[in-house]
Amino acid sequence: MLKQTPTTRSRRRHRGTDSVTIQDVASEAGVAPITVSRALNTPESVSAKLRERIDQAVAKLGYVPNLVAGGLASAGMRMIPVVVPSLSILTFIEVIHGIQQTLEQAGYQVLLGSTDFDLDREASLIESLLGYSPSGVILTGLRHHERTSLRLKNWGRPVVEIMELGDECIDMNVGVDNHAAGACMAQHLLDRGFKRIAYLGTGMSRDYRAMQRFEGHRETLKTAGVEFDLLFRREEPSSYEAGRLLFLEALKTRPDLEALHFANDNLAAGALMEANRQGICVPEEIAIGGYLGLSLGEHLSPRLSTITVPRYEMGVEAAKLMLSRLEGQQPLAPRLDIGYELKVRGST
Amino acid sequence: MLKQTPTTRSRRRHRGTDSVTIQDVASEAGVAPITVSRALNTPESVSAKLRERIDQAVAKLGYVPNLVAGGLASAGMRMIPVVVPSLSILTFIEVIHGIQQTLEQAGYQVLLGSTDFDLDREASLIESLLGYSPSGVILTGLRHHERTSLRLKNWGRPVVEIMELGDECIDMNVGVDNHAAGACMAQHLLDRGFKRIAYLGTGMSRDYRAMQRFEGHRETLKTAGVEFDLLFRREEPSSYEAGRLLFLEALKTRPDLEALHFANDNLAAGALMEANRQGICVPEEIAIGGYLGLSLGEHLSPRLSTITVPRYEMGVEAAKLMLSRLEGQQPLAPRLDIGYELKVRGST
DNA sequence: AAGCGAAATGGTAGCGCTACCAAAAAAACG
DNA sequence: CGTTTTTTTGGTAGCGCTACCATTTCGCTT
Numbered sequence: 001m002l003k004q005t006p007t008t009r010s011r012r013r014h015r016g017t018d019s020v021t022i023q024d025v026a027s028e029a030g031v032a033p034i035t036v037s038r039a040l041n042t043p044e045s046v047s048a049k050l051r052e053r054i055d056q057a058v059a060k061l062g063y064v065p066n067l068v069a070g071g072l073a074s075a076g077m078r079m080i081p082v083v084v085p086s087l088s089i090l091t092f093i094e095v096i097h098g099i100q101q102t103l104e105q106a107g108y109q110v111l112l113g114s115t116d117f118d119l120d121r122e123a124s125l126i127e128s129l130l131g132y133s134p135s136g137v138i139l140t141g142l143r144h145h146e147r148t149s150l151r152l153k154n155w156g157r158p159v160v161e162i163m164e165l166g167d168e169c170i171d172m173n174v175g176v177d178n179h180a181a182g183a184c185m186a187q188h189l190l191d192r193g194f195k196r197i198a199y200l201g202t203g204m205s206r207d208y209r210a211m212q213r214f215e216g217h218r219e220t221l222k223t224a225g226v227e228f229d230l231l232f233r234r235e236e237p238s239s240y241e242a243g244r245l246l247f248l249e250a251l252k253t254r255p256d257l258e259a260l261h262f263a264n265d266n267l268a269a270g271a272l273m274e275a276n277r278q279g280i281c282v283p284e285e286i287a288i289g290g291y292l293g294l295s296l297g298e299h300l301s302p303r304l305s306t307i308t309v310p311r312y313e314m315g316v317e318a319a320k321l322m323l324s325r326l327e328g329q330q331p332l333a334p335r336l337d338i339g340y341e342l343k344v345r346g347s348t
Numbered sequence: 349m350l351k352q353t354p355t356t357r358s359r360r361r362h363r364g365t366d367s368v369t370i371q372d373v374a375s376e377a378g379v380a381p382i383t384v385s386r387a388l389n390t391p392e393s394v395s396a397k398l399r400e401r402i403d404q405a406v407a408k409l410g411y412v413p414n415l416v417a418g419g420l421a422s423a424g425m426r427m428i429p430v431v432v433p434s435l436s437i438l439t440f441i442e443v444i445h446g447i448q449q450t451l452e453q454a455g456y457q458v459l460l461g462s463t464d465f466d467l468d469r470e471a472s473l474i475e476s477l478l479g480y481s482p483s484g485v486i487l488t489g490l491r492h493h494e495r496t497s498l499r500l501k502n503w504g505r506p507v508v509e510i511m512e513l514g515d516e517c518i519d520m521n522v523g524v525d526n527h528a529a530g531a532c533m534a535q536h537l538l539d540r541g542f543k544r545i546a547y548l549g550t551g552m553s554r555d556y557r558a559m560q561r562f563e564g565h566r567e568t569l570k571t572a573g574v575e576f577d578l579l580f581r582r583e584e585p586s587s588y589e590a591g592r593l594l595f596l597e598a599l600k601t602r603p604d605l606e607a608l609h610f611a612n613d614n615l616a617a618g619a620l621m622e623a624n625r626q627g628i629c630v631p632e633e634i635a636i637g638g639y640l641g642l643s644l645g646e647h648l649s650p651r652l653s654t655i656t657v658p659r660y661e662m663g664v665e666a667a668k669l670m671l672s673r674l675e676g677q678q679p680l681a682p683r684l685d686i687g688y689e690l691k692v693r694g695s696t
Numbered sequence: 697a698a699g700c701g702a703a704a705t706g707g708t709a710g711c712g713c714t715a716c717c718a719a720a721a722a723a724a725c726g
Numbered sequence: 727c728g729t730t731t732t733t734t735t736g737g738t739a740g741c742g743c744t745a746c747c748a749t750t751t752c753g754c755t756t
Contacts, residue, residue, distance in 0.1 A: 021742055032706045037744060047704065067479040068419045069742030072711050077416060079459070079480070087445040090438075097435040100460055109480070111427070112448055112458040131415040132427070132457070240647045273647040276624075296644070299588045299621040369712060380736045385714060395734065417712030420741045 020063045028057035040065065076135035076157075080322060081111040083125060083139040085207070088237065090266070091292060091311055092140070095162060098315020099138060106323050108135060115140075117206035123148045130155065136322050142166045142173070143208065158325035160318045164209055165337055172325065174318040174336040181307050181340050182213030185261055185289050186220035188305070192348055194259035194287060197221060198230035200246040200271075201263030202238045210263040213291065217261055230254065238263070243270025257286060259348065265290035265297050265306055272300050272347060287348040293341075302346025314338045368411045376405035388413065424483035424505075428670060429459040431473060431487040433555070436585065438614070439640060439659055440488070443510060446663020447486060454671050456483065463488075465554035471496045478503065484670050490514045490521070491556065506673035508666045512557055513685055520673065522666045522684040529655050529688050530561030533609055533637050534568035536653070540696055542607035542635060545569060546578035548594040548619075549611030550586045558611040561639065565609055578602065586611070591618025605634060607696065613638035613645050613654055620648050620695060635696040641689075650694025662686045 026033040031050060039046045039054040046054070057063070071077035082099055084092040100110045113129060115122040123145045126137065130151075136158035144152075152159050152170045159171035164178060182199075189197050199217050201210045214231065221228035232250045236242055246267060250257055262268035268290030275282050282288055282302055290297060293308025317336055374381040379398060387394045387402040394402070405411070419425035430447055432440040448458045461477060463470040471493045474485065478499075484506035492500075500507050500518045507519040512526060530547075537545050547565050549558045562579065569576035580598050584590055591614060598605055610616035616638030623630050630636055630650055638645060641656025665684055 019742095022744095023742080033742090034707085034744070035705060038705085041744085045704075050705085064475055064479050066420075066481065066742050068416055068425060068481045069711090070744070071416045072414075072420050072713085073742075073744040074711085077480075081457075087441065087448060093435065093441050096460075100435060100462065104462070109429075109477070110460040112444075112460055114448060114452070127412055128455075129457070131412050132425075133414065133416045240643055244647065269644075270647060273649070277649050295588055296617075299592065299618060301621070301625050367712095370714095371712080381712090382714070382737085383735060386735090389714085393734080398735085414712050417741090418714070420743085421712075421714040422741085 019066070020061045022063070022065070024061055025054065025057045025063045028061060029053045071133055076326075077133045078107060079109045079111050079132060079134040080136050080138055080319075081113050081126075081129040081132070081134050083113040083115060083122060083129070083137070085115050085117040085140055086237070087112070087114050090294065091264075091309075094311040095315040095318070098312040098317075099319045100315075102316050102319035102323070106319075108323075108326075117203070119143070119145050119148075126152070135326055136160070138162060138318055138322060140164075141209065142169055144170075158322050160322050162314060162318045164212075165335070169335065172321050172334045174314055174321060174338055176309050176314070176338055176340055178209045178212035179216040181291065181309075182216030182218075182261075183220045184216075184340070184342055185213075185291065185307055186217040188342055188344065189259045189261060189287065189289060189348060190220070190224050190226070192259070192283075192287065195226045196230070196254070196257050197226070197259040197261060198232055198250055198254065198257050199261045199263070200232040200243075200250060200267060202234045202236055202242045202246070202267065204233050204263070205235070207263075213263065230257070238266045240266060240270030240273065243267030244274040247271035247274050251286075259283075259287040259289065262288065262290050265292040265294040265304065268304055268306070268347075269294070269296050269300060272302075272304060276301065282347050289348050293343060297343075297345070300347075305345045305348040306343050308341045308343050310338055310340075367414070368409045370411070370413070372409055373402065373405045373411045376409060377401045419481055424674075425481045426455060427457050427459050427480060427482040428484050428486055428667075429461050429474075429477040429480070429482050431461040431463060431470060431477070431485070433463050433465040433488055434585070435460070435462050438642065439612075439657075442659035443663040443666070446660040446665075447667045448663075450664050450667035450671070454667075456671075456674075465551070467491070467493050467496075474500070483674055484508070486510060486666055486670060488512075489557065490517055492518075506670050508670050510662060510666045512560075513683070517683065520669050520682045522662055522669060522686055524657050524662070524686055524688055526557045526560035527564040529639065529657070530564030530566075530609075531568040532564075532688070532690055533561075533639065533655055534565040536690055536692065537607045537609060537635065537637060537696060538568070538572050538574070540607070540631075540635065543574045544578070544602070544605050545574065545607045545609060546580055546598055546602065546605050547609045547611070548580040548591075548598060548615060550582045550584055550590045550594070550615065552581050552611070553583065555611075561611065578605070586614045588614060588618030588621065591615030592622040595619035595622050599634075607631075607635035607637065609637050611639060613640040613642040613652060616652055616654070616695075617642070617644050617648060620650075620652060624649065630695050637696050641691060645691075645693070648695075653693045653696035654691050655688050656691050657688045658686055 022033045022036050025036045036054050039051050043051055080103055082096055103110055113125050115125060126148055138160045140163050142161050142164050149170055161169050161173050163175050165175040199214050204210045218228050232246050234242055234246060268288050272288050290304050290306040293306050297304030297306050370381045370384050373384045384402050387399050391399055428451055430444055451458055461473050463473060474496055486508045488510055489512050490509050497518055509517050509521050511523045513523040547562050552558045566576050580594050582590055582594060616636050620636050638652050638654040641654050645652030645654050
């Protein structure tokens with residue numbers, strides 16, 4: 001008489017979801033559950049014969065692994081939270097896009113988190129995201145709460161900080177030197193012969209990266225011996241409208257301005273479109289420079305001079321760095337300067 | 349003599365992460381683990397005295413619940429996958445933003461998935477996303493593989509289909525009547541006195557919603573007795589550049605066109621900017637209408653006439669519907685028409 | 697054919713939490 | 727006061743999977 005194992009269904013004493021489990025597949029294929037597990041996760045460690053039988057059973061039963069159970073038993077959940085300040089800023093979206101495409105290919109899923117530029121929210125968000133037992137974390141910027149950094153350092157899994165470049169990162173870092181980028185545009189404007197140059201930005205008390213670009217701008221102008229403290233700022237989020245308002249404010253306050261250095265292309269585009277509307281000639285009456293390299297800039301008249309940042313690529317590289325660490329290799333370098341490029345077009 | 353329970357640490361025989369567990373909190377507070385669980389999940393079912401002691405222990409030890417274990421033991425993972433065709437299309441981003449903001453507030457996280465408009469990819473993506481045991485799913489459109497729909501129907505958890513409106517949805521539906529929106533813009537152009545009106549779009553073989561708008565446009569023109577089959581299409585994704593190219597192609601092929609009805613504002617903006625560049629007067633020489641209501645449209649000269657769709661709000665409403673179902677209530681209505689609005693501005 | 701190391705398979709015991717039910721404590725009742 | 731009802735707390739047993747280690751099978755050598 002055969003030893004009677006409880007039938008597959010009667011085994012479920014309580015709260016059983018009826019979904020197909022690894023046990024069901026194992027019974028169907030006549031092997032042990034662990035063998036099914038291996039056939040799916042490390043196929044090379046299972047003989048071809050069994051592997052095929054198991055694959056058939058999987059197909060027949062429509063088995064979908066329960067990643068939650070797997071995640072609990074082993075380490076990771078094959079998820080990577082991506083924490084950004086805002087989802088209404090195109091830049092972050094494009095970076096996320098690059099991350100998502102790259103990670104999804106490798107079988108990881110992206111968990112979305114946004115902090116609204118608030119480090120407290122970031123701290124508690126990350127804390128709760130870690131509860132999902134993700135395989136790694138990608139977050140924006142290098143400035144965090146002390147306890148956030150410490151927690152992630154001790155966490156022992158890969159962390160990539162993006163958008164910004166610096167000496168002290170938690171684990172890995174992909175980004176752009178904002179200070180240098182700001183200096184670069186300022187230098188360009190000086191090279192064009194402009195003397196009275198203003199920097200215009202929004203939400204700079206929260207978005208400190210825009211402030212870093214301003215610092216680069218400021219130092220460059222100072223070195224050149226021209227007026228360097230011309231700063232116009234508003235506190236609302238960036239938008240075409242905010243750019244328009246900054247533009248009007250600057251013109252009214254200082255009609256003698258020769259060039260406007262905007263914190264990003266959204267603002268610059270808003271200003272440029274308003275100039276068009278008012279019949280103000282760019283760059284003859286006033287020059288306009290931006291930052292980011294949004295495609296919109298190439299379609300405006302005149303085309304917008306800007307500093308392009310490969311945002312999608314930054315996401316891809318951040319994801320690649322993450323993946324190389326997840327696959328056990330040491331990444332080639334834990335820090336990657338994704339670079340930027342000055343695009344001189346019609347507006348300067 | 350007290351019964352000796354194994355000490356907290358020695359209990360971990362193998363592969364123990366050192367993280368604080370519910371057991372640690374329980375020991376610290378001098379209660380059973382299940383009581384800690386209750387204190388955190390259903391505080392009202394625990395006496396005030398114990399609740400406070402437990403809260404203190406939680407704070408002292410820095411306990412963060414392992415949601416994976418919780419998700420395995422009970423049902424949900426407090427995650428909602430959001431599946432969209434593409435992350436490079438602003439529309440979807442704005443909807444996702446609305447969803448994310450609303451769900452995050454309620455303590456749910458958004459898992460991102462993109463299908464590249466491919467129903468096969470959608471099917472396998474959803475299949476693997478279900479492996480995460482999410483609390484619900486939000487996906488784009490009403491057209492899916494038969495097996496995808498069936499699987500989700502049998503899945504037994506809330507599903508919201510967005511962007512589109514129809515009689516047959518899997519579970520719940522929030523969206524816009526694309527057919528009517530297309531007809532609305534076409535009617536507007538007719539009302540303006542235009543007779544030779546073309547529809548211009550990209551990727552319409554994949555993005556069938558753009559095709560639905562075209563159908564509405566087509567029927568309206570047909571009823572009006574004017575030429576109704578003027579269609580220009582390209583297969584690349586939407587972009588300003590694609591709009592520019594469609595514009596040039598249309599003008600070359602049919603110089604007698606009076607109005608251009610673009611499948612979305614990105615295309616329309618690209619065309620409008622090209623018209624500006626070439627000195628073609630809009631709407632005197634040719635009128636341009638869009639769809640979506642991107643803020644860019646309001647800053648162009650002339651301002652872009654369009655049909656606005658409350659994208660962020662659509663996301664919020666989809667998330668609210670999801671939440672109401674998750675919290676056990678029957679939603680007021682399983683179908684919500686989020687509506688649209690014709691914005692007549694300078695370009696028509 | 698016996699002996700040996702390597703490769704393939706299986707048994708057991710959790711991962712950390714919560715559903716279910718039972719027990720204890722507190723409150724309400726006659 | 728004892729008894730019933732209600733509330734609060736705890737014990738046990740998994741959720742479905744995989745790490746660890748033991749066992750079996752296989753190929754190869756001498």
